[in-house]
Amino acid sequence: MNLCMNAHDAMDSSGEISLSVHLEPNSNLTCSSCHQLCTGPFVVLGVRDTGSGIPENVLERVFDPFFTTKDIGEGTGMGLSLVHGIMHQHNGHVAVESFAGGGSLFKLLLPVMYDSQKPAESPLRASDRSDAVPAKVLVVDDEVSVGSFIGELVEFHGCRSTVVSSTMSALRAVTDGPDSFDLVLTDQTMPEMNGDELAQKIRALRPDCPLILCTGYSHAISEQAVSDWGNTGYLQKPLDTRRLLGLVDRLVSNAPGDAASPPVPE
Secondary structure, eight states, X not given: OHHHHHHHHHTTTOSOEEEEEEEEEEEEEEOTTXXXXXEEEEEEEEEEEOSOXXXXXXXTTTTSTTOOOSOXXXXXXXXXXXXXXXXXXXXXXXXXXXXXXXXXXXXXXXXOOOTTSOOOOOXXXXXXXXXOOOOEEXXXXXXXXXXXXXXXXXXXXXXXXXXXXXXXXHHHHHHHOTTSOSEEEEESOOXXXXXXXXXXXXXXXXXXXXXXEEESOTTTSOHHHHHXXXXXXXXXXXXXXXXXXXXXXXXXXXXXXXXXXXXXXX
């Protein structure tokens, strides 16, 4: 989804996106994000666009967290960093072929699993387990692609998600139904108000509401400060999906307590 959105943006509303899948039995490529040599059989998912291409000096940095060529307010630079995280958590790699004016091809390389191999337990399929904790999760992130990704992730985990891209929309949703959500998962740095400010206002409406704060800037707010609020979780971007889903289960399972309200940010 993220790669297709990037491809769309690169073509200025005129062009073609092609998706493909094939088996590459003898791959010998270098991963464009971790720079390791990728050998062996891979299932390759391809996303090709006919856009402007990526200049060489930009191509070297596209997977860096917070690096973006978009104007202020049009992106956080977390998209391809998330792609890197998802692929490598599944023992995969990413190869990019592109040059300025010639379009781009992103290859997602996933290791082949043969019938004789026992599949590893997926971190996403908690909904298949008897101990899965169903929950109604409010996801707040001004980066639409990131919020959608998290929403789909928790849905696949067995929860129900509501995704909003503004803090004011989130606040209205909680105001209209303080008990409508079992957990709020919010980004920290957003235009209208930051995640810790939103958390303070939500806790004023519902003091026992479990909260997860996600941030790409560790200096903006510390994990200890968030933990002091009570019944909260703290995650740094790029997100560790296993830890995120584990936090959802743990916080929703906790009995409501006398959660402390977050302090008013200075």
